[in-house]
Amino acid sequence: MADSTNKSVYDIFLSMEKGPAQTSSTATAKAWLDHHSQALGLFINGKFVRPADRPSCLLLDSKGGSVCSIVCAVEDDISQCASSAVNGFKSWSSRTCYQRAQVLLKLVSILGMHGKCVSELCEASCSPSALVRLLQYYSSWAQLRDILITNWRPLGVVAVVASDDCSLYPLYCKVLPALAMGNSVIVVPGQCTAPAALLLAQLFTGAGLPSGALNVVTRSDFSLCAKVAQNPSISYVTYIGNKEDGVMLCKATAGMGVPVSVSPYIGALCPLIIFESADIDSAVDGVIDAAFKTKKEVHWVLFVQDSVLDSVVARLRLRMGGLKCVDLRHDADRALVETAVQEAEQQGAMVIQSCSAPPSGAVYPPTLLCGTAPSSPCVVWPSSGPLLPVMSFRSNTEAVTLANHSPHGKSVSIWTEDLTLALETAKNLSFGSVWVNCHSVSDPCLPVCGQKDSGNCTDGGQEGLYQFLKLPSSSSPLPRSSPLSMDYTKFGTGTFPVIIPEYSDQANASKSYLQFVGGKACKSVSGCSLSVQPPGGSGVLAYCPDGGRKDVRNAVEAAIKVQSGWIKKGPTAHAQSLYSLAKGLEAKRQDFVMSVSIQTGLSMDEAEKEVELSIARLSDWASYCDKIQGGTLPMPKSGSAYTLPEALGVVGVILPDKNPLLSMVTVLGAAIATGNAIVMVPSQKYPLPALDFIQVLQVSDLPAGLVNVISGGKDQLTVALANHSVIKAIWYWGSAEGCQYLQYTCTTPLKTLCLFCQNDEEEEKDWTHPSLLEEMWRNAVQWKSVWIPTA
Template identity: 80%
Template sequence: MAGSTTKTVYDIFQSMEFGPAPTSSTSTAQAWLDHHSYALGLFIDGKFVRPADRKSRSLLDSKGASMCSIVCAEDDDISQCASSAVNGFKVWSSMNCHQRAKVLLKLVSILGLHGKCVSELCELCEASCSPSTLVRLLQYYSSWAQLRDTLMTNWKPLGVVVVVVSDDSSLFTLFLKVFPALAMGNSVIIVPGHCTAPPALLLAQLFMGAGLPAGAFNVLTGTDVSLGAKVAQNPSISYVTYSGNKQDAVNLRKATAGMGVPVSVSPCIGATCPFIIFESADIDSAVDEVIEAAFKKKKEIHWVLFVQESVLDRVVACFKLRMVRMKCVGLQSTADRVLVDAAVKEAQQQGAMLIQACTAPPSGALYPPTLLWRTAPASPCVVSPSPGPLLPLMTFRSNTEAVTLGNHSPHGLAASIWTEDLTLALETAQSLSVGSVWVNSHSVRDPCLPVSGYKGSGTCTDGGQEGLYQFLHPSSSSSPSLPRSSPLPMDYTKFGTGASPVIIPDESDSASAPKSYLHFVGGKACKSVSGCSVAVQQPGGGGVLAYCPDGGRKDVRNAVEAAIKVQPAWIKKSLSARAQSLNSLAKGLEANSQDIAASVCVQTGLSMDKAEKELELSIARLSDWAAYCDKIQGATLPMPQSGSALSFPEALGVVGIILPDKNPILSLVTLLGAAVATGNAVIMVPSEKYPLPALVFIQVLLASDLPAGLVNIISGRKDQLTVALANHSVIKAIWYWGSAEGCQYLQYTCISPLKTLRLSCQNDDDDEGKDWTQSHPSLLEETWRNAVQWKSVWIPTA
């Protein structure tokens, strides 16, 4: 027809324009808000509560209009909520597994009835979570609720769990922690962000209709994430877990330092993730998917595109074609527009070229999708990307270079790999330091996929069976490793800076003088860099028993350098070779058992019979870890989509271990064996009170076939070495047995870069604390799980 503007299929295909968006209605959600007078209260003890004289916070909808208000909880509300959660835990945990599973499954049918209201409310709040996603979460975790006692024997729930998310987190991120906590029998208090508060309150109401006991699920709202720290102060809280942006994670970790409550964080918002296109990829599909991922109006992560040089021209040509007539993307505010303009201008000054869908408007909270071509790896738009639809593009030549560029980010959340070569895909996936890898796809999320935060992206694992263990503890464990307390008044800059004790030479005969011991660094026995020593006193306050080196920051630096050289090769060794090395170490320990038993006896004052018994247990424990090497590995996972999902444990990297006073040789081989069997390198600090057994153990290490630098032992003052380990950026995890001040210092300090912490407050009474002589399966499994992080790989099929 003459003058017709109707486009043909061919025209649409060439421009790849999106069709008109369907109009949506939010009438059901508005009716629910109207029922609550557009003023939502707290949800405590199974009902909505709106205390008088409370401040409120106004929430805006996706269009910037006022949607409703929420109450800002105060101390009395927190106390009431915690008390309710304790009672709810008693009822919920006393139910059997089948009863808890039935309640979670009933929620599925209730969501089917009220899914429209949930969906519309999420749309109003920009919480981005469909009812079908919540149903999948419920179905998956109700199955684990049913099977907990069958497949996870000898584990029990923690108690009251607090789940905190930042304002920019999604509803899926929130309930990925809530549902497993409930499934394992815990009660939950959530502190949602402003986007997730209304949907969370709606779901709390629906939970009560499913038969969840009053107090098992509670919602506290406030002005910001600082409310989570206030809730953590309550002595009834057993565990705090957080998801959101990094700054709020840092603030929460600092605010909760010294409270004696374990805190795990997953800074998943704002992470920089690599999108890698190899020459063997389907270029058209890859470009379509990266456009969809990178140019969303609201996105949790930032993508950086890496393209193999041989196909760069094809990729750029596809971008130019696909971006024609794409519309501008709305920013959160005009302030974000200023940041975007500054990032683009700076990138251009550094040599980047722009490919834009259209001309950027002169002002306002809109900006066109923009490809920043020829970006430098050190460019601010790559290292610290601004909000907005910006996609930096860099090139690489080889697989090794692609991995190096992909690992350049301080984050380790996820990566997308595009290639038709499966061998190349798997090799790249294993080399990237990220928790999730998607092959020929992106942003695939399912609760069966276990994901750990690598580097600065978290200290816990979410999803899968592995993600359940953060909400459990071994039933054989009698007491928490961190007793509840109030934060100690500390000057963190002065911790561990005390002067070394002065050693005055005596006039004794050199033949009868106390023996001097050495460090073990890089496979060699050596003195401390400072040349200083610490006197080891005899049991009962006698004279000087021996001298050990007084290690410091430079000794730790040398040990880390040796560890990072050897640890990549140790990971690549076959599992049977690792087991053989540990078995050989056990034989060496047995051959030197008399000398080490004598050192335990002399150092601790134990009888020779008890010292020999500890050595027997130590030899058996090393043999246990040798057997563990090739017994617990990853698996294929049952995804609801067509494809293959793989999960496997990986080593943390370099682990710092400050050893306890109790059972000095048994605790040493228990922790050393767990770390080394899983592929880590270790830097061990012997007990300051009983260092000699560990220093005598160096003779066993010298005769072993462990690679030089894999195990390092540095003696000295515990606080000084704790500071050195905490401030070294390469060390990925610290296992600490020591004072309450040391625990608080590590919680406050190990946030940039983020370190995984395993803390135990050690008392002067040796009869208290962890019983190292136990060989209970759950205790060994807990130690093993602390030494690994989990990676999932998703490979779709047609």
């Protein structure tokens, strides 16, 4: 080569010229599309269906060229698809674990023959090797489901919904585990992934998947997704894509009685943190690759320690010298990028670009915005262009604070050669995935659990399988129904009728209770009280405080102050505190037997049994504290990875009417055993056992503010909990209106919801069942994965 170009090896080394790029080809994909006459139908019941009277829409590639047309499904198609999925579920779930695993493994060889076509249809955004790894991983879980995940069963028909900007790989990170666990799946892909999703559905059928077990419904706009969820045959809806469409889906499905999980990973803010102890050259290479070379489904923000800021910026300037302009999605994005750069300059940021921006066109050069503030628009509302805001920090604590300031919590990249610093920082960061000295590492064995506004479910690993499973002992949490006609602004604003007690002397006066906020028994801020009626419904049994928004605010403020310290105490201290609660309840056994009997109307023997179970339940949670703590993962790449369950934060709980004492200690134990703080609202119908339990809390060694009990109107307090931005999760037992209100409201910020509609005609949760502990424990934690490469 040196002779033919008259250049020495040294000259070639200095110039580092690249060889000619391989010409991309779409011949295989074009041949498959031509076979379907450039017009793809729906995939229902194992075959392509194209009704003659259905509208269609034209799909374009990234360069604006025509790819093919797809059918825009209507409600009749959804009904046909759901009926097919129900039959497919019966056939697929009746097969043995071995038989399901063999179907997935057979698809690996089929994908080897048709992987090129899949890759071309995805425009190389999803490699066949990544899909093969997914199939191999989930085929093994299909084989081992009944061995390693005993007593759990598939949900039924699962709808997997994706936004238009979602690629094929994350979509199938949800489809494959759902199939591996024995569910049937209805895929509603985005327009860019529709052809590849249809091809894979065809290949699945060829591998032996029963007809109807995998169906694909294509669409022209996102409104069809809510219509799919509305079908009564759907047991669960899971969404992946951008936050805006996820919020739209949650609001559109509120009140339908179908659980919806959201993984809005597209557009998330992901920090890159470079400490002074990092290998600067490797870190800079990682920054360039993450921010400017890979496909940007997330927005990166760079944080650099003060002592190495100049060195990092100088190296970035040098490395950016050879970078060309980056293609934008649309011409309109160019104006948004330029506006963001201008605003950053006006706020004092220094702009560094790899080359001059062309006068027009949907391209823009890689750009550093040095010296931006955390509140800068380019950081808070980043554009889709190749912009990288750069901020500095002084201490390790400041780095964690700046990174956690982001409303998103998908992933973060740490660069340091100090392992102790890396592990301590990873522990304190509120992100689901932490990469050390690398970025964008993905593997199906790594659980991905977005925190804050980056999701309310876990995908990947064994932990991600449970969203597609249920315990046979669990009753359906939400009955399927049509959404109620509600004015969300007026929910929880009603008043309660005043009941004047009838008594002739002070000796017959009803007892007045206090609530428990910040470690102190106190009245409500309003000073008002509600009457508690006996089981017969006549007269007044007692008075309890009528709490409201200000009481919730005070309780949450107290909970925030102590929750981080409670986590640091560790599982042993958590266990000792729960044992002390059990002993305190045991010491007042007869008082609580009387309280439960008088409040609920149960016989003394039945009340005695509930108190006995409550004492045992607290001891169960104490024993649970140090038994399940995550572990290491067998990664196919060189390096080490581990997962650990983390507390959600502050949990709001509206307690059920059934078993008022047992249900209260069950959710209380689940929350504090896993490191959470809790704000509890006792049953409005039977509040006295929970209010009597305040005496046990007062003499316990729990930190003041970790457990708060606020009584009052259920709807009023539900609104207060739902609208508090710090509360991370809400567990609700109540009316259908309350469930619908929470589904509609708890989207900004995104909260984790566990909703159970209390209906006298429906079967309620069995609080005595032992399997309830694992279900509650999984509702009380979120998972973090940490990846540390070794080569």
